[in-house]
Amino acid sequence: MSQAEVIGTGGADGSDRPGGAGAAAGSDAGPRALWTLGLFRSELFTTLRRWRTLALLAVLAAVPVLIGIAVKIETGDGGSSGGGGGEGPAFITQITNNGLFLVFAALAATLPVFLPMAVGVVAGDAIAGEANAGTLRYLLVAPAGRTRLLLAKYATVLTFTLVATLVVAASALAVGAVLFPLGDVTTISGTTISFGDGLLRAALIAVVVAASLAGLAALGLFVSTLTGSGIAAMATTVGLLITVQILDTIPQLDAIHPYLFPHYWLSFSDLLREPLYWDDVQKNLGLQALYAAVFGSAAWARFTSKDITA
Template identity: 80%
Template sequence: MSRAEVVDVTEVSDVRESGDVREVRRIWTFGLFRSELGITFRRWRTLALLGVLAAVPILVGVAVKIETSDGSTVGGGGEAGGPAFIAQITNNGLFLVFTALAATLPFFLPMAVGVVAGDSIAGESSAGTLRYLLVAPAGRTRLLLAKYATTMTFCLVATLVVAVSALAVGALLFPFGEVTTISGTRIGFGEGLLRALLIALVVAASLIGVAALGLFVSTLTSSGIAAMATTVGLLITIQILDQIPQLHAIQPYFFSHYWLSFADLMREPVYWDELVKNLGLQGLYAALFGSAAWARFGAKDITA
């Protein structure tokens, strides 16, 4: 087998000779995860997605710099338009991190995660490599866990790409200094930077429900393109439904409803209510669609 996901046969054989089956399984699991990471982050599609995400803070930063070059405020006058925190960027470049995350979270970040998750199983099936990945002792459960762990790693990397790009652009175009919170209090730049990191981690965690949904959709079809399109389509549909006032009774159960609650980390003191609801909801979606993906993948006919 030439595919990189298959771990070193010699390494496994050496462990088999010792008779330690659990060690064999551990090596297969780690090998699968390591190989999945390598395959995923070497794909041109993945690199293109990360490139688009890195470009968003650049576009926002340049646009704000051009608009405020004559001394005016963002939006021209006192009205601040655009994503949250955008009016504060000219005073402190660190706010570009918060603005970029607020701008990418509703669509760009979940779309990128949906593409990676949707292709995880269906892409292998359409390429004809799925059956070769399920040789003993890898197993379906370990393969599914490796795929999901890889997608969650992508969630973190994609979020950090946005945050680091925004931080670099903010440092280049705008001044840095003390941070004024939403509550009106001021905190030091070091604490502001720490909160920016915490916000990035919360945003990444906000995408684990999308990752599980995409993984489940990926087990339903043998077409990677169909799985990616379906996942992204569901994301757009949920976003639209979350904006319809007549559906307010069920909107708190949509996985995207509390996404922008990360802004509460910029309050003093921090408001934890909606943050906890968001993380709890993501965990619920991960458990629900993760279990559905496991049940479906366990019964999936890979010989067809």
């Protein structure tokens, strides 16, 4: 069998056996579903076991620790930790009264830089890293198919995104509980909700923050299909992230700001209002879905037509 025949078996429709998907769609549906799940599980475990991934998670877990210690030291003499407000790092002003606010402050601090950079590294390395290591061709020889492999890679990146976000939130909650009091939560609207409701809000916010990075994950996966160098793909993804964030801060370009994927990232603060304010959150999630669809389709088109030689 020639190399072209071996690599060509990974078709765009996910069928790898001679005869295509139509010939065995009925009999192979169950085994293929199991194979897809097994492929995703294998990709996820491989990603989470890498030292680079563990190092990224350790850095993310350390950010709430540093914030908590800094606030504790600054307010240890009864001083104030800063000005008021409800968005971004201004959550820090509430930490001394309620350690649960360290979760919101840590997510606000990591979302603009640390979380997206970690996602960009993992997404950029998803396909290009396999090609660079010479393992991509062997993955396609197995009965995976290019479409299913790409979906498994994207699902892995999204799962890592959720894990990374939960690591930040869990670390912040633990540090907040140790260093500061816990109790009823005063919302941005000035009303008070119970600590249990506050925990539910924190969990909801963590999920929204993770979903806010779905567009970046798709962008990184697309970049990863364009090159055989994992380092180049990671650097390009992070570079694009920084460039778009800079564009989002230029007042003269305010007309395009609502279409840039980081524009609504901090809209999660609206979930601390009473009642919940969903407008900007929905705009954010819709924008992420659009980016995921566009760049996911571009990644699929590139990957399923790419000549795999490594």
